[in-house]
Amino acid sequence: MEKYLERLSELYPSIAAASTEVINLQAILNLPKGTEHFLTDIHGEYEAFSHVLKNGSGSVKRKIDDVFANTMSARDKQTLATLIYYPREKIERIKKEEPNMDDWYKIMLYRLIEISKGAASKYTRSKVRKALPKDFAYVIEELITEKQGMMDKESYYASIISTIIRIGRAEEFIVALCELIQRLTVDHLHIVGDIYDRGPGPHIIMDKLMEHHSIDIQWGNHDVLWMGAAAGQKCCIANVIRICARYGNLDILEDGYGINLLPLATFSWKKYAKDPCECFKLKGQGEERPQETELNMKMHKAISIIQFKVEGQISQEYPEFGFERRNFLHLIDYNEGEITIDGEEYSLLDDYFPTIDPENPYALSEEEEHIMNRLVSAFQNCEKLQCHMRFLLNKGSLFKIYNSNLLYHGCVPLDEEGNFKSVVVDGKRYKGRALYEILESYVRKGFFAVDQREKELGKNLMWYIWQGENSPLFAKDKMATFERYFLAEEELHKEKKNPYYNFLENEAVMNKILTEFGLSTERSHIINGHIPVKTKNGENPIKCNGKVLVIDGGFSKAYQKETGIAGYTLIYNSYGLILAAHEPFESTEAAIEKEKDIHSDSVIVKRVVSRKTVGDTDVGKELRERIEDLEALLAAYRSGTIIEKV
Numbered sequence: 001m002e003k004y005l006e007r008l009s010e011l012y013p014s015i016a017a018a019s020t021e022v023i024n025l026q027a028i029l030n031l032p033k034g035t036e037h038f039l040t041d042i043h044g045e046y047e048a049f050s051h052v053l054k055n056g057s058g059s060v061k062r063k064i065d066d067v068f069a070n071t072m073s074a075r076d077k078q079t080l081a082t083l084i085y086y087p088r089e090k091i092e093r094i095k096k097e098e099p100n101m102d103d104w105y106k107i108m109l110y111r112l113i114e115i116s117k118g119a120a121s122k123y124t125r126s127k128v129r130k131a132l133p134k135d136f137a138y139v140i141e142e143l144i145t146e147k148q149g150m151m152d153k154e155s156y157y158a159s160i161i162s163t164i165i166r167i168g169r170a171e172e173f174i175v176a177l178c179e180l181i182q183r184l185t186v187d188h189l190h191i192v193g194d195i196y197d198r199g200p201g202p203h204i205i206m207d208k209l210m211e212h213h214s215i216d217i218q219w220g221n222h223d224v225l226w227m228g229a230a231a232g233q234k235c236c237i238a239n240v241i242r243i244c245a246r247y248g249n250l251d252i253l254e255d256g257y258g259i260n261l262l263p264l265a266t267f268s269w270k271k272y273a274k275d276p277c278e279c280f281k282l283k284g285q286g287e288e289r290p291q292e293t294e295l296n297m298k299m300h301k302a303i304s305i306i307q308f309k310v311e312g313q314i315s316q317e318y319p320e321f322g323f324e325r326r327n328f329l330h331l332i333d334y335n336e337g338e339i340t341i342d343g344e345e346y347s348l349l350d351d352y353f354p355t356i357d358p359e360n361p362y363a364l365s366e367e368e369e370h371i372m373n374r375l376v377s378a379f380q381n382c383e384k385l386q387c388h389m390r391f392l393l394n395k396g397s398l399f400k401i402y403n404s405n406l407l408y409h410g411c412v413p414l415d416e417e418g419n420f421k422s423v424v425v426d427g428k429r430y431k432g433r434a435l436y437e438i439l440e441s442y443v444r445k446g447f448f449a450v451d452q453r454e455k456e457l458g459k460n461l462m463w464y465i466w467q468g469e470n471s472p473l474f475a476k477d478k479m480a481t482f483e484r485y486f487l488a489e490e491e492l493h494k495e496k497k498n499p500y501y502n503f504l505e506n507e508a509v510m511n512k513i514l515t516e517f518g519l520s521t522e523r524s525h526i527i528n529g530h531i532p533v534k535t536k537n538g539e540n541p542i543k544c545n546g547k548v549l550v551i552d553g554g555f556s557k558a559y560q561k562e563t564g565i566a567g568y569t570l571i572y573n574s575y576g577l578i579l580a581a582h583e584p585f586e587s588t589e590a591a592i593e594k595e596k597d598i599h600s601d602s603v604i605v606k607r608v609v610s611r612k613t614v615g616d617t618d619v620g621k622e623l624r625e626r627i628e629d630l631e632a633l634l635a636a637y638r639s640g641t642i643i644e645k646v
């Protein structure tokens with residue numbers, strides 16, 4: 001301890017310095033807790049994502065209401081909100097209609113300063129200072145801090161504002177204030193999984209997330225799929241490409257990441273030349289560009305067949321994954337176009353397999369092998385993809401405990417009785433928290449292990465996490481990809497959810513999970529995504545009296561007709577937990593031009609009795625420890641065990 005205090009005394013070399021720090025930290029403990037924002041299942045929908053991020057799921061609007069209450073019309077509040085979300089775009093449009101821009105600038109600057117004051121009041125000066133844009137830091141600080149006892153405050157502010165307008169900096173200043181407000185309304189962002197797949201812009205979302213000031217990510221099954229692909233795991237690569245092809249999003253790979261798909265394109269164009277590939281239609285797209293769509297469908301089929309082959313091969317290497325029962329190619333009667341599953345015969349919807357050798361159905365043809373090898377090296381050597389994956393590894397994990405809440409994407413695997421289900425990983429059984437921890441350690445090993453066996457297992461476990469029966473992220477008994485492409489029988493398409501989902505209303509089971517993760521059964525919540533909440537069928541995301549929140553973001557357009565809404569997001573501010581249900585997002589264009597915000601109904605899940613402070617959070621706990629250390633240092637100075645350094 002004395003050694004530690006000696007070290008500390010280098011930072012706080014005197015009684016005065018240590019005391020000041022204690023007082024400062026104590027003050028921070030009493031500030032209101034910062035706002036946390038939870039988003040899940042974004043699935044590549046970058047426009048809707050970016051809008052929800054800008055409006056903080058209604059937090060910006062709440063700020064405007066708090067500050068202006070009844071003194072401003074609803075219309076003006078909406079314009080102000082739109083300006084805060086899209087400052088540059090909004091100003092450009094206003095300029096076309098507004099005859100007196102200087103006047104407009106003045107009004108907006110006053111309004112924005114008021115909102116900034118409100119937003120900054122929750123934070124310490126030093127934190128606000130760190131968030132200020134470099135160019136305007138000094139002036140903004142002057143304008144948003146109350147000057148006690150100053151004479152003629154109004155004319156002081158007025159002169160600053162008119163100078164800003166006179167020297168032509170109003171626009172930039174407005175943009176800076178709007179960004180500051182956005183930055184201050186949400187203190188911390190949680191992404192509860194599934195950034196990737198289905199939508200057109202996961203790479204754009206990743207770029208945005210990398211700029212965020214404070215973020216954590218709980219990996220979703222789709223994110224781990226991409227991580228496995230980036231690590232060079234073949235089944236993951238084939239799945240990633242298949243899903244991009246299925247949604248008409250191959251340009252994510254080609255333009256977004258610069259991965260060359262030409263070998264796959266020419267191969268499929270040639271191999272499936274006359275095949276209409278009817279079973280490989282694209283999801284959720286019109287046929288605007290027939291030729292491109294035709295090529296896309298052929299690539300979709302070609303990569304699907306490659307996927308079933310490589311999955312068949314690797315499933316045999318790892319029988320403990322339980323994937324062998326998911327292999328179908330050896331069950332096909334290639335002459336009759338039929339397949340026998342569990343003693344039943346079914347006819348295939350598509351029986352044209354020019355690349356499959358019935359004697360050896362899981363072997364890749366020479367060309368397929370060549371394509372796959374090139375893809376492996378393209379994924380592994382793509383700098384941008386590796387950089388995005390590195391970010392996922394650094395900011396992400398399989399689960400997270402934050403301010404006493406438990407966050408994960410899918411489930412904690414349970415058996416039919418509600419007990420933790422154990423899973424064999426590398427010869428040993430794991431369940432509950434230990435299962436999460438071992439799987440996460442192997443994801444990291446898949447990237448960083450030096451031991452080749454461990455590294456290989458790590459990569460292959462990412463494929464397991466994607467679709468394994470007891471994967472906490474997948475949480476279903478099987479992924480019926482083959483059946484859904486090739487068989488008409490709906491009952492074969494069914495994927496059964498893990499029993500976890502039957503226990504969401506069972507307090508004893510949910511408490512058991514919280515206890516397993518070392519959390520209080522009274523104060524904590526479980527927050528998970530992954531399963532779309534079918535609001536239109538009367539389903540409710542609030543489970544177990546508010547202890548569990550299933551907030552699949554529902555950003556994915558393809559799923560909105562099933563759920564009836566565009567999903568949920570969650571806000572946890574100093575007053576409690578607020579769940580926002582969003583209607584579909586039209587477009588960024590409409591958001592700016594028609595000032596159309598996503599309409600969101602907010603439900604208060606939990607209102608705290610007294611406003612929560614930083615002292616009630618994880619950061620508060622750290623600060624109290626710091627205070628204790630500093631007080632020990634003060635005692636040491638006073639008793640002479642440590643001598644002041646000044």
Ligand SMILES: O=P(O)(O)OC[C@H]1O[C@](O)(COP(=O)(O)O)[C@@H](O)[C@@H]1O
Nearest residue numbers: 194221222246476479480481495530
């Ligand atoms: O909607 P699609 O593209 O057919 O994908 C369906 C597949 O996606 C999954 O639902 C997994 O994705 P989610 O994690 O988004 O649920 C599989 O269970 C299913 O087979």
Ligand SMILES: [Mn+2]
Nearest residue numbers: 194220221530
């Ligand atoms: Mn998911």
